Each structure stands twice: as C-alpha cells, then as structure tokens.
Amino acid sequence: MANLPFALPDIGKDEIAAVSACLDSGWLTSGRKVQEFEAAFASFVGARHAIAVNSATTGALLVLDALGVGRGTEVIVPAYTFSGPAMMAHRLGAKVVLADCEPGGYQVSSEDVHRKITERTRVVMPTHFGGLAYNMDALSDLPSHVALVDDAAHALPTLDWSTNSMVGEGRVSTATFFSFYATKCLTTGEGGMVTTNDGDLAARLRKLRLHGFDRQAFDRYTNLRTGWKYDVVAPGWKANMTDVAAALGLVQLDRLHEMHARRIRIAERYQAALADVPGITLPSEDYGHAWHLYPVQVAQRDLFVSRMGEKGVQCSVHFIPLSLHSYWRYLLPPADRDCPQAEAIYRLSLSLPIYSRMTEADAEQVVAAVRETLREIDGAAGAE
Structure with a gap:
C-alpha cells in the first residue's frame, strides 16, 4: 500500500499553462495578473477591495502596521493559532495578549477576549480554525478603539454563518487575511490576500506592500514618459505578489x-x-x-x-x-x-x-x- 502524504497541491494542466503564458509574457512581478486576481478574489468573497501579498503573514503585518499597531499597543490573539501573525504584532513592538479557547473547542473564547481588552488594545485577531467560520458576531461589540481583523488562512471558501456571508466579505471585521500556501484549499505556492471594505485602508495597504511607493511597479515601467518618477510616501515593506503566482491563483480560484x-x-x-x-x-x-x-x-x-x-x-x-x-x-x-x-x-x-x-x-x-x-x-x- 502506497504512503499517503498529509497534503498535496492540486495542480493541473490549466495551472501549468497559465504560469507558462505568464513566463512567456515577459512580465513576472506584480502586474496585470495580480490586478486580475485581486478583482476576481474580491468578487468571489464579496469584498470591495482585495490586496495581493506574498504570504498571509505579511498580509497580517501590513494590516497591523496600517492600523497603528506599535509600541504601547496590545494585540489579542488566540493561544491556539499559528505563530506568524502574532509574531508580526510582536515585531511591530506591540504586546501580544493570548486568549484561551472555548472549553472543549478549537475556537478562541469571546469571553476571554472581552476580559483581556484594555485601553491599549488596538486589534483583536481571531482565527477561523480548520476552515470553520468563527462566530464573528461574538466580537461585533468591541470598543471603538479596537479593530477586528480575522485570520482566514484556513477559511476559503468558508461561509460565515453568523453573518450569512463569505468569510472575507467584511460584514463585521475591518480586514481579513488569507493564505495561499502549498497546503491550502487554493494555492499560489506562497502568497496571500487581504480583503477590506475600507477604501482608505486598502490604499494604504497597497503603498505599504511595496516600499511605501506612491506608484506600483507596473504603472512605472509601462509609462514610457514618466515611468521613472516615484515618491516614497510611507515606511513600507516588500510584500507584493508576483504575476506568476497570480496566474496560478486565477486558475485555482476558477476551480475552487x-x-x-x-x-x-x-x-x-x-x-x-x-x-x-x-x-x-x-x-x-x-x-x-x-x-x-x-x-x-x-x-x-x-x-x-x-x-x-x-x-x-x-x-x-x-x-x-x-x-x-x-x-x-x-x-x-x-x-x-x-x-x-x-x-x-x-x-x-x-x-x-x-x-x-x-x-x-x-x-x-x-x-x-x-x-x-x-x-x-x-x-x-x-x-x-
């Protein structure tokens, strides 16, 4: 009997053809394919904006940074979760506060979250564990100084039964981040997506994901007259998705x-x-x-x-x-x-x-x- 691995990506001829066409195009980094993927993904989950990134972890980093997480602030995360997003809060200088699980379950206890909110809490970051939607309504009454950001690394496609909407639509949360790692339901090899209904937040995330530039690389390199001009308008990161990954993601989304x-x-x-x-x-x-x-x-x-x-x-x-x-x-x-x-x-x-x-x-x-x-x-x- 053959050995059975824990997970395998589901890659077929269409994905290979899409990646090959992208390689043949001469444009490999963030460009038209990323824009197409963002538009298709936003439509799929029902969000107004989708921002493609190179991992869910950097997606969490960008959101936390854009929301003002830093020294003197606190971020509440489940104790039962992956380390990456919590570590991003720590690396930004925030105090990471662990909230326990519901008794006998995998999801974070909303009661424990509420107990641990202080005047310094800036973000609460629940996880949709395993692909099952967390009850976001349980955290819909957070104080006005606290943003709700959900970790949907496992949750695609997941229906949020508490709001009767897709996880990522943003009925309750400020932003949602997804993972497209090799083991996920949709993969781009490495990669992720942030969705939000806040246009100002989306615009800031787009700047932060590429060094804080005011213009994306595709805009600069396809404008023959003024393409060389750009300005650094924010303390950004390097977190953009490639067109190669987006080409793969578009086919995977169509097959999801x-x-x-x-x-x-x-x-x-x-x-x-x-x-x-x-x-x-x-x-x-x-x-x-x-x-x-x-x-x-x-x-x-x-x-x-x-x-x-x-x-x-x-x-x-x-x-x-x-x-x-x-x-x-x-x-x-x-x-x-x-x-x-x-x-x-x-x-x-x-x-x-x-x-x-x-x-x-x-x-x-x-x-x-x-x-x-x-x-x-x-x-x-x-x-x-």
Whole structure:
C-alpha cells in the first residue's frame, strides 16, 4: 500500500499553462495578473477591495502596521493559532495578549477576549480554525478603539454563518487575511490576500506592500514618459505578489468550488465511516466548512500519529499553542500564557489527511488505518 502524504497541491494542466503564458509574457512581478486576481478574489468573497501579498503573514503585518499597531499597543490573539501573525504584532513592538479557547473547542473564547481588552488594545485577531467560520458576531461589540481583523488562512471558501456571508466579505471585521500556501484549499505556492471594505485602508495597504511607493511597479515601467518618477510616501515593506503566482491563483480560484466539493466528499466519508468507532472524537459537520483540515481528538495522540505513520498515513497537528513554544514562553510571563483550554485540546488533537487530490481509495486507506490503530492502542491498554 502506497504512503499517503498529509497534503498535496492540486495542480493541473490549466495551472501549468497559465504560469507558462505568464513566463512567456515577459512580465513576472506584480502586474496585470495580480490586478486580475485581486478583482476576481474580491468578487468571489464579496469584498470591495482585495490586496495581493506574498504570504498571509505579511498580509497580517501590513494590516497591523496600517492600523497603528506599535509600541504601547496590545494585540489579542488566540493561544491556539499559528505563530506568524502574532509574531508580526510582536515585531511591530506591540504586546501580544493570548486568549484561551472555548472549553472543549478549537475556537478562541469571546469571553476571554472581552476580559483581556484594555485601553491599549488596538486589534483583536481571531482565527477561523480548520476552515470553520468563527462566530464573528461574538466580537461585533468591541470598543471603538479596537479593530477586528480575522485570520482566514484556513477559511476559503468558508461561509460565515453568523453573518450569512463569505468569510472575507467584511460584514463585521475591518480586514481579513488569507493564505495561499502549498497546503491550502487554493494555492499560489506562497502568497496571500487581504480583503477590506475600507477604501482608505486598502490604499494604504497597497503603498505599504511595496516600499511605501506612491506608484506600483507596473504603472512605472509601462509609462514610457514618466515611468521613472516615484515618491516614497510611507515606511513600507516588500510584500507584493508576483504575476506568476497570480496566474496560478486565477486558475485555482476558477476551480475552487470543484476542489471544495471533493474535500466535502472526503469529510463526509470520514464522518460516515468513523462515527461508530470508539476512542475518537470527530469534528462537527457545520454548514459552510472549507474543510482545510479534518481535526480529530484521540487519547495517546503522539502514539496514534506514530502508528498511523507506520501504516503509511501521514497526520499532522494543528496547532501547538503559542503558550508552549520556546520563544513565547521566554517572552510572556507565566500568568500571561495560562491557557489551560488550548493546552488541553492540543494534547488530544491531530489532523487527518484531507485534500482535493485524494481518491476514494485514499480515504478508505485512512479509515482503515484509523480503525486498526485505535484497536491496537485499545488492546495494548487492556493488556496492561
């Protein structure tokens, strides 16, 4: 039986042709393809503005910077999330404040968020974990000095059931950032997107993503008379997306519903085949789920992952809480990293393979491996 990886990108002939055409065009960096991708993405999620960037992490950095995050400010993030966006707040000079999970769940506790808001809080940054929408309405009543920015690195395409809109439409939040990393539901290899309905914020983000220039490179190099003229109007970064990546993203966006349907079928197969298996807790089949991840909970998680690997099925763990990472433990005093719910769910959690290239046979291999591994672990425990 073949080894089954945790994730594989779903790249076909159309993506290869689009990238080849871009390479043949002679224009590789941010240009017409990026503009097309931004327009198509904004339309897809229902936002007024989309700003393409080279990663979700730099997308978070630009938004935090544009919103005035810096020394003397605080940013509240889930303890149960990826380190990148939180680290951007730290690198800007802000104090990072960890909020714990809801009891028994993966999503950040809105009650803990509200408890930790101070007059110095500038941004609250919840995560749509695994592809399931966070209840943004629970944070819709933040004080006027606090901006709501949602981390949608897992959430495409995800329906926000609390607002009956796509994650990224911005009914509640100031801005949303997405990831197009190789394992995501839509990939550009590396890359990301920020969406917002605030025109002034969008304009500032476009300047910040390319050195703070007042004109984009495409505008300068395609104007034969005054193309050399530009001004640095803001302390910017280097965070723009290439046309090569955008060409790939345009095809992936066109295929997104098709690829999402395949993920749904895999998730439904897991739900049906594992529902009666003792020793494993399955995710809820919530409406609008992107199924970027299929997270489960088992006792003896590390042993389970190891035994699954021996059977040729690679699993992963999402996430190691920030409170358990060496740098965050060095940075934050014990009282500020006391997140018992996040650490409890982490000790039980792992993610099974789920991606649109999976076949029915692949799914059956995962199901069989899960059943066999749980029987082995249960049998070993009973023999003690």
